[in-house]
Amino acid sequence: MKIITHDLPQFETLEIYPLADVHVGDPLQDKKRLKQFMDEILEQENRYVIVNGDIINNAVRHGVSDIYAEELNPNEQIDETVSLLAPIKDRVLVITEGNHENRSYKQDGILIMYQVAKRLDIFNCYSKGAYLLFVKFGKSQGRNCRKMPYAIYGKHGAGGGRKVGAKAIRLFEMAEVIDADVFIHSHTHVPMVLRKTFFRVDYRNEKATQIEQLFINTNAFLNYGGYGEEKGYAPTSTMYPKIILNGIKRETKAVI
Numbered sequence: 001m002k003i004i005t006h007d008l009p010q011f012e013t014l015e016i017y018p019l020a021d022v023h024v025g026d027p028l029q030d031k032k033r034l035k036q037f038m039d040e041i042l043e044q045e046n047r048y049v050i051v052n053g054d055i056i057n058n059a060v061r062h063g064v065s066d067i068y069a070e071e072l073n074p075n076e077q078i079d080e081t082v083s084l085l086a087p088i089k090d091r092v093l094v095i096t097e098g099n100h101e102n103r104s105y106k107q108d109g110i111l112i113m114y115q116v117a118k119r120l121d122i123f124n125c126y127s128k129g130a131y132l133l134f135v136k137f138g139k140s141q142g143r144n145c146r147k148m149p150y151a152i153y154g155k156h157g158a159g160g161g162r163k164v165g166a167k168a169i170r171l172f173e174m175a176e177v178i179d180a181d182v183f184i185h186s187h188t189h190v191p192m193v194l195r196k197t198f199f200r201v202d203y204r205n206e207k208a209t210q211i212e213q214l215f216i217n218t219n220a221f222l223n224y225g226g227y228g229e230e231k232g233y234a235p236t237s238t239m240y241p242k243i244i245l246n247g248i249k250r251e252t253k254a255v256i
Helices: 031-041 074-091 099-108 112-120 164-176 226-230
Strands: 002-007 013-019 047-051 092-096 131-137 148-155 182-185 192-202 207-217 242-246 252-255
Touching: 002 092, 013 031, 013 131, 013 148, 031 047, 031 074, 047 074, 074 092, 074 112, 092 112, 092 131, 092 148, 099 112, 148 242, 164 182, 164 192, 164 207, 182 242, 207 252
Parallel strands: 002 131, 013 047, 047 092, 148 182, 182 207
Antiparallel strands: 013 242, 131 148, 192 207, 242 252
């Protein structure tokens, strides 16, 4: 995994919008919902973005997408993605590859989002795969009044099964890899917010501290039809989750 760190202003709250499964070039792309998402980011200065893969559809001959139905070819999809992200490039915390971008890497060794990050001059935010994001912002209470730190572990993800329960299990399994405050998974197209509570043993103070972890599965910006309909997948919501972190006291929450 790649470690990425951002030291942000003293916001009372930080709102993070995961952006994934946009599938630029797919004729079923929900452009109206995507515009709503982008406009909402720029409404407030404390809103930031994690670009979590499958931003382009990238239909290629060795993939399952319909190459003849694409609205844009892969080069045009990359150009469209650069144009899409340009207005919010200073709000991007992480940008990573998805399985649709990785089609080009597996075939020809080309990293799509690597190229996008370079063109936008946000390569410091780029991760090929899983990432551990540290954000510091706000002002914690106490003698030193330091900024509040949070750790976010994320990746585009894979698999998940057909049932929502299987997708939730895949999301929860991320906590088996690393201990973090927030976990972000995409790929399965089902917006989901889950919480996990447990007690961590504090050997130094001989006590147990209650820990809250937040799990986010992201939506897709796709209308129903195409491959999903042909394979019998149920339609899923295009409503997008946002993560809200508190800069004064340690608190994580999310809404869809």
